[in-house]
Every structure is written in structure tokens, then in C-alpha cells.
Amino acid sequence: MVCCSDGKQLSFFPEPEFFPILPPHGSAAEQALNDLLERDLTQLDWLADGTGWRLAAAVKILDYLGWGPISIRVKCIGGGRKITRYSLSAKVKQAATSMQCASREVNMHGELDRARDALQSLDPNCDRATWVKTSMTLHAAGGDFDTFNEWSASVCRKCV
Numbered sequence: 478m479v480c481c482s483d484g485k486q487l488s489f490f491p492e493p494e495f496f497p498i499l500p501p502h503g504s505a506a507e508q509a510l511n512d513l514l515e516r517d518l519t520q521l522d523w524l525a526d527g528t529g530w531r532l533a534a535a536v537k538i539l540d541y542l543g544w545g546p547i548s549i550r551v552k553c554i555g556g557g558r559k560i561t562r563y564s565l566s567a568k569v570k571q572a573a574t575s576m577q578c579a580s581r582e583v584n585m586h587g588e589l590d591r592a593r594d595a596l597q598s599l600d601p602n603c604d605r606a607t608w609v610k611t612s613m614t615l616h617a618a619g620g621d622f623d624t625f626n627e628w629s630a631s632v633c634r635k636c637v
Contacts, residue, residue: 497543
């Protein structure tokens with residue numbers, strides 16, 4: 478491993494472009510994204526805010542949508558048990574702010590159309606992990622089961 482003076486690993490490949498999909502309006506993932514833009518979060522924070530028990534699920538959806546949330550295990554205040562603290566990098570926060578400003582002018586149907594178009598460009602013969610991630614991403618973008626099932630059924634049966 479070759480490192481720079483700032484401790485980051487050198488790469489000979491360009492950094493991948495950042496193209497996350499905004500979570501559906503009114504979803505727990507949207508609430509988690511908005512909260513993570515303001516501060517780091519733990520499940521205890523979400524419970525105290527009255528948001529519920531499903532922070533890890535909402536953060537996982539953000540990961541599927543390309544947001545790259547960071548999770549760190551920390552000691553729980555008042556106990557030895559460890560809990561997960563979630564955060565977003567400064568780069569992601571900056572990009573999210575500009576995306577949210579732009580998205581105020583675009584309705585959710587644009588995101589769903591974009592997700593459907595992206596789905597058709599993917600190979601349904603992919604490995605199971607990619608197939609599951611694809612289904613979760615389409616669902617998070619507002620896609621329905623019939624759309625996913627139609628795409629998934631187009632797999633080449635001779636290849637399976």
C-alpha cells in the first residue's frame with residue numbers, strides 16, 4: 478500500500494463519480510439523510526427525537542442509494558455496551574445540499590423514471606448480492622414489485 482503524506486492511500490484510478498439517488502419523499506431514509514446532514518446520529522438520538530427504531534434500516538437504504546454513510550462503533554453513554562454512530566463525510570454533505578436544492582425543482586417521478594431507465598441497462602444475470610442491491614435501490618426510489626419482477630424475469634434461463 479502506498480500512502481500520501483496525509484495518510485490517504487494513493488490510487489492509480491480516478492475516484493468514482495458521486496451519483497446518489499435521493500430517497501423517496503416522506504420515507505425514513507429521507508428523514509435519516511436530513512438528520513445526518515445536520516449531525517452524527519445514533520439509534521438513541523433517533524429514539525429521543527421520536528423517529529423510531531429503524532435507523533439502521535434507513536441508513537442501509539441510503540447506502541444502497543449511493544450515499545456512503547459512515548458507521549463507527551462507540552461506547553454507549555452510561556454503559557459499556559457499544560452502539561453505532563452514523564455520519565456523512567463533508568464531501569457528501571456538500572453534494573447533498575446542492576442536490577436537495579436542485580431537487581426542489583424536480584418531482585419524484587423524475588427519480589423513479591431515472592431508476593427504471595437504470596434498471597433496464599443492468600444485466601439481470603448478475604450475482605445475488607447485486608440483484609438484492611438492485612431490488613432495494615429500485616424500491617427506495619419508489620419502484621414497484623411488478624417493474625422489478627419483469628426485469629428479473631428477463632434473465633436468460635439457459636445461462637442459469
